[in-house]
Amino acid sequence: xxxxxxxxxxxxxxxxxxxxxxxxxxxxxxxxGPVIGLVLLCIAGTLLNGDFATVDNAMNVLTRTAFIGIIxxxxxxxxxxxxxxxxxxxxxxxxxxxxxxxxxWAGPASGSPLLAVVMGAVLAVVLGAVFGLAHxxxxxxxxxxxxxxxxxxxGIFRAYxxxxxxxxxxxxxxxxxxxxAPVYYASxxxxxxxxxxxxxxxxxxxxxxxxxxxGRYVQAIGSNEQVARYAAVDVDRVKILTYVLLGVCVGIATxxxxxxxxxxxxxxxxxxxxxxxxxxxVGGTALKGGAGSITGxxxxxxLLSVISNILNLTSIISVYLNAAVQGFVIIIxxxxxxxxx
Amino acid sequence: xxxxxxxLALTAVAAAAFASLPALxxxxxxxxxxxxxxxxxxxxxxxxxxxxxxxxxxKEHKDLKITIKTAANxxxxxxxxxxxxxxxxxxxxVVFPFESAALTKPVAQVKAKGAYVTVVDRGLTDTSAQDxxxxxxxxxxxxxxxxxxxxxxxxxxxxxxxxxxxTTLDNERMDAFNxxxxxxxxxxxxxxxxxxxxxxxxxxxxxxxxxxxxSIDAIWAADDDMAVGVLKAIEQAKRDDIKIIFGGAGAKGxxxxxxxxKDKRITADVxxxxxxxYDAIKLTAEARLKGEKLPATTIIPSVLITKENAKDFYHPxxxx
Numbered sequence: 001x002x003x004x005x006x007x008x009x010x011x012x013x014x015x016x017x018x019x020x021x022x023x024x025x026x027x028x029x030x031x032x033g034p035v036i037g038l039v040l041l042c043i044a045g046t047l048l049n050g051d052f053a054t055v056d057n058a059m060n061v062l063t064r065t066a067f068i069g070i071i072x073x074x075x076x077x078x079x080x081x082x083x084x085x086x087x088x089x090x091x092x093x094x095x096x097x098x099x100x101x102x103x104x105w106a107g108p109a110s111g112s113p114l115l116a117v118v119m120g121a122v123l124a125v126v127l128g129a130v131f132g133l134a135h136x137x138x139x140x141x142x143x144x145x146x147x148x149x150x151x152x153x154x155g156i157f158r159a160y161x162x163x164x165x166x167x168x169x170x171x172x173x174x175x176x177x178x179x180x181a182p183v184y185y186a187s188x189x190x191x192x193x194x195x196x197x198x199x200x201x202x203x204x205x206x207x208x209x210x211x212x213x214x215g216r217y218v219q220a221i222g223s224n225e226q227v228a229r230y231a232a233v234d235v236d237r238v239k240i241l242t243y244v245l246l247g248v249c250v251g252i253a254t255x256x257x258x259x260x261x262x263x264x265x266x267x268x269x270x271x272x273x274x275x276x277x278x279x280x281x282v283g284g285t286a287l288k289g290g291a292g293s294i295t296g297x298x299x300x301x302x303l304l305s306v307i308s309n310i311l312n313l314t315s316i317i318s319v320y321l322n323a324a325v326q327g328f329v330i331i332i333x334x335x336x337x338x339x340x341x
Numbered sequence: 342x343x344x345x346x347x348x349l350a351l352t353a354v355a356a357a358a359f360a361s362l363p364a365l366x367x368x369x370x371x372x373x374x375x376x377x378x379x380x381x382x383x384x385x386x387x388x389x390x391x392x393x394x395x396x397x398x399x400k401e402h403k404d405l406k407i408t409i410k411t412a413a414n415x416x417x418x419x420x421x422x423x424x425x426x427x428x429x430x431x432x433x434x435v436v437f438p439f440e441s442a443a444l445t446k447p448v449a450q451v452k453a454k455g456a457y458v459t460v461v462d463r464g465l466t467d468t469s470a471q472d473x474x475x476x477x478x479x480x481x482x483x484x485x486x487x488x489x490x491x492x493x494x495x496x497x498x499x500x501x502x503x504x505x506x507x508t509t510l511d512n513e514r515m516d517a518f519n520x521x522x523x524x525x526x527x528x529x530x531x532x533x534x535x536x537x538x539x540x541x542x543x544x545x546x547x548x549x550x551x552x553x554x555x556s557i558d559a560i561w562a563a564d565d566d567m568a569v570g571v572l573k574a575i576e577q578a579k580r581d582d583i584k585i586i587f588g589g590a591g592a593k594g595x596x597x598x599x600x601x602x603k604d605k606r607i608t609a610d611v612x613x614x615x616x617x618x619y620d621a622i623k624l625t626a627e628a629r630l631k632g633e634k635l636p637a638t639t640i641i642p643s644v645l646i647t648k649e650n651a652k653d654f655y656h657p658x659x660x661x
Contacts, residue, residue, distance in 0.1 A: 049553060051552050051553055054552070056552060057549075057552045060548050060549075060552065064545055064548075162378075162379055162380065162385075165385070165660070166379075166385060166389075166660040167379025167380075167381075167382065167384060167385020167386070167388055167389070167660050167661075168382045168385040168386070168659075168660030168661055169382055169566075169660075171594070185577055260541075260544065260573065261540050261541065261544065261569060261570060261573055263540065263569065265381060265382055265540065265566070266379070266380050266381050266382075266385075267380075267381050267537075267538075267539045267540070267541075267566075268540075268541070270539070308545070309549060312534060312545070312546055312549030312550070312553070313549055313552065313553050315532050319504070319533070319534055319535055320507060322534075322535070
């Protein structure tokens with residue numbers, strides 16, 4: 001839709017100049033919105049409780065953010081391409097449950113617990129990719145709205161997990177759980193493993209989005225699918241790949257999640273989809289697609305978990321109002337980064 | 342679906358035909374059970390025990406037929422209540438309402454058609470819509486852990502608490518907990534935050550408690566699921582100042598830990614077993630078979646679970 005707003009080419013030079021320079025500068029300022037919000041929040045957090053600014057707390061927050069953050073990076077691609085995925089929380093839960101059942105079975109069956117855990121981790125990513133592929137095919141070849149497809153699978157994935165868990169919880173056997181635990185709890189150079197993975201996923205995501213032809217196609221499809229089609233972009237393939245990419249991200253997030261509690265229950269991953277979508281949008285990506293940034297998404301994800309962290313570290317606000325504070329901050333940050341309409 | 346309902350209708354007709362036979366002295370009881378779907382461990386337990394009750398009681402009593410319906414939300418439960426009443430033609434109902442207010446009218450309609458209604462756990466806003474009320478003891482659920490913690494800490498120490506989801510039931514528990522602590526001025530409740538009866542949220546909230554408070558003597562996790570998250574967070578922070586972790590409800594994993602003495606921080610729990618749905622169905626069915634009524638309110642007591650009595654609360658086959 002934005003192209004329609006452009007004036008029909010009088011004074012091409014001046015028009016081109018203005019649109020090149022002026023909006024760029026303001027856009028850059030808007031792009032800083034989430035960062036400013038995060039910095040302000042961190043200052044507020046430090047003032048409210050000195051423990052906020054400790055390395056331990058920072059690592060806790062970043063490690064927690066890793067799941068949502070990794071999923072949000074994948075979600076960023078889907079949203080930029082003009083799609084949406086509501087199923088990621090349920091998908092993560094089902095993958096977690098399946099991986100736990102697989103490892104519990106493969107541990108004794110293969111005789112090598114380590115092999116079982118490694119295969120379980122691989123299975124998480126493969127399952128994610130398969131689920132993503134199914135979404136992509138239904139959306140492009142099946143021509144069903146992504147909202148409906150993923151709303152459907154949201155229910156399907158969670159129902160199957162509940163069924164497998166018999167309404168209770170699936171739990172990793174103790175010995176296997178100890179073997180798997182370092183994936184979440186261990187640190188490399190003082191930084192927890194999930195944070196490293198989060199950083200790597202974000203960098204790779206940023207490179208794909210900004211430095212490859214595929215990344216440009218994703219943005220092109222999001223801003224105008226018809227034009228992209230006329231420009232000989234294989235729209236279906238690119239779209240399917242965004243969902244596969246998101247599925248892989250969910251798989252990676254899950255393989256980091258499983259060792260944290262060593263269990264999956266029907267409440268696992270509840271509302272993760274909204275948190276991931278919120279992180280992407282707060283980070284400055286347009287929900288209607290076309291443009292967005294991985295850096296913004298990462299900042300958005302961190303910002304969301306910092307809010308709840310600060311709320312937990314203080315008790316100046318009634319616990320009944322915690323959700324309201326989160327809502328206010330999200331809206332304020334979105335206001336700071338509002339772009340042109 | 343249609344064949345299913347048709348079959349239900351047929352059974353109902355058949356049941357009605359049998360009931361009208363003069364040879365049978367006692368009246369047949371066609372009992373409907375309406376419960377929320379198994380969306381978390383506790384409801385998983387409710388479903389398990391409801392089905393267990395059907396199995397046991399139908400075997401025991403020839404004149405009893407139990408139909409169980411599970412609903413994913415309040416409107417669906419209202420529809421199912423209508424079906425139970427008009428299609429299955431129940432003459433007794435045990436209902437675990439999703440919400441108090443939204444289901445009061447639908448339950449009242451079932452009662453208006455002549456069925457005997459037992460409400461479980463969450464009371465209706467208008468108690469005239471029910472014949473009997475069976476519930477767990479939420480006051481004891483908060484009181485017992487508080488008393489235990491006070492006693493174990495010899496009346497002095499720092500306590501943090503987790504809460505479930507903001508509901509009247511959660512408030513009752515918290516109020517009872519606070520009421521006990523009020524008598525022990527040296528026990529300080531540092532904070533109580535919501536963790537939504539969810540393991541992950543409990544993990545995060547506990548992590549932040551541990552960052553914020555340098556010395557904690559006891560954590561009231563208020564739920565065995567949340568206790569799982571609490572334990573992991575403590576393990577990660579390598580903190581050894583916490584002497585007591587008190588869950589709640591009596592999940593099988595937790596009861597096993599107490600029974601085996603596996604963790605010296607977990608030595609007690611308070612029962613709030615989903616088995617009360619079993620008791621409610623049994624009480625209702627047996628009373629109706631004899632043509633009797635239940636007392637207006639039956640409270641299934643919550644009791645302290647320790648190593649001595651843990652085996653009475655251990656149900657390895659239940660999902661909870």
